[in-house]
Amino acid sequence: MKADLSQVKRLQVKLPLVLLFTLGSSGSIAATDLPQPSHGIDYPAGWDQWSAVAVSHRTDNNTIRLILGNELAVKAAREGQTNPWPDGAILAKVVWKDTELENWKAATVPGEFVHAEFMFKDSKRFTETYGWGWARWVGPEQKPFNEGAGVCVACHTPVKDRDWVFTDVPFFPQFK
Amino acid sequence: MKADLSQVKRLQVKLPLVLLFTLGSSGSIAATDLPQPSHGIDYPAGWDQWSAVAVSHRTDNNTIRLILGNELAVKAAREGQTNPWPDGAILAKVVWKDTELENWKAATVPGEFVHAEFMFKDSKRFTETYGWGWARWVGPEQKPFNEGAGVCVACHTPVKDRDWVFTDVPFFPQFK
Numbered sequence: 001m002k003a004d005l006s007q008v009k010r011l012q013v014k015l016p017l018v019l020l021f022t023l024g025s026s027g028s029i030a031a032t033d034l035p036q037p038s039h040g041i042d043y044p045a046g047w048d049q050w051s052a053v054a055v056s057h058r059t060d061n062n063t064i065r066l067i068l069g070n071e072l073a074v075k076a077a078r079e080g081q082t083n084p085w086p087d088g089a090i091l092a093k094v095v096w097k098d099t100e101l102e103n104w105k106a107a108t109v110p111g112e113f114v115h116a117e118f119m120f121k122d123s124k125r126f127t128e129t130y131g132w133g134w135a136r137w138v139g140p141e142q143k144p145f146n147e148g149a150g151v152c153v154a155c156h157t158p159v160k161d162r163d164w165v166f167t168d169v170p171f172f173p174q175f176k
Numbered sequence: 177m178k179a180d181l182s183q184v185k186r187l188q189v190k191l192p193l194v195l196l197f198t199l200g201s202s203g204s205i206a207a208t209d210l211p212q213p214s215h216g217i218d219y220p221a222g223w224d225q226w227s228a229v230a231v232s233h234r235t236d237n238n239t240i241r242l243i244l245g246n247e248l249a250v251k252a253a254r255e256g257q258t259n260p261w262p263d264g265a266i267l268a269k270v271v272w273k274d275t276e277l278e279n280w281k282a283a284t285v286p287g288e289f290v291h292a293e294f295m296f297k298d299s300k301r302f303t304e305t306y307g308w309g310w311a312r313w314v315g316p317e318q319k320p321f322n323e324g325a326g327v328c329v330a331c332h333t334p335v336k337d338r339d340w341v342f343t344d345v346p347f348f349p350q351f352k
Binding site: 033034035045046048050052056058060064068074078098101102103109110111113116140141158167168170171174175176 | 228230316
């Protein structure tokens, strides 16, 4: 094989940048390990620590779901300010295949992890997709979904009058 | 009716304390409005902001559930340190009757709020109930359940070898 000098040169330029990111990361996973964007939207790292908005179970595709929100979204949910949701709100839907709980046969619980999908409310940035940015990261490795937001919007059309959100916010007691 | 002087005297002693609590509260709900203890355990105010551990759906009593954890419990869950759970971990199970989602008939979602029940891990304090404090607050008004932890323990006996916890911790991707 002949050496491709242009590639070698590019590597020389890139290496210091990679090192910079790796050394600069304070967490156990380097910044460069974050999943790539989905539909141009950055991965919302740390979403697994968000508070809950709701849960659901779909019997048409045998999945069980957890709906989370960033701080702004949870506040809006608890206060019933959800039509429209405020700019800056992010909703996450975490999806697992459902399975039977070994120790309680009548209970359906999460099995295999499917994906995490997100709606980012920004009425100025996402004017072409009804004020929402639509993103999805697939599987445990969180591979970005980039087949177009049209797929998301098509499925959410039945709830276009509910600011495109299926979730009915349930009651949560709130004692501070 | 004859005045019961001993009761009047007791009231005189108590009133300033009540006022103190009410005036001292910085939130919108006075400290005195917090639900009373369940099985001697204080109400874990603010639990609705906790992160999620899991979800479940029970077809034997038609309820759908959200399992939350305090910071210590969520950390233990994500790291798989759940048999035993660490002292200080608190698990919350939030229970709603299930109902059909109007805009997606094959989806089951929360309806009427039933109760929030909790397990408080403290192997020193709760030696008589297998290292856990068991508490429940019922309905939107969060009325304390005080019929004895035996009710809770009896139901959880099938999982005594799993540190008395039914929940199988599901996979969560974690990118910081």
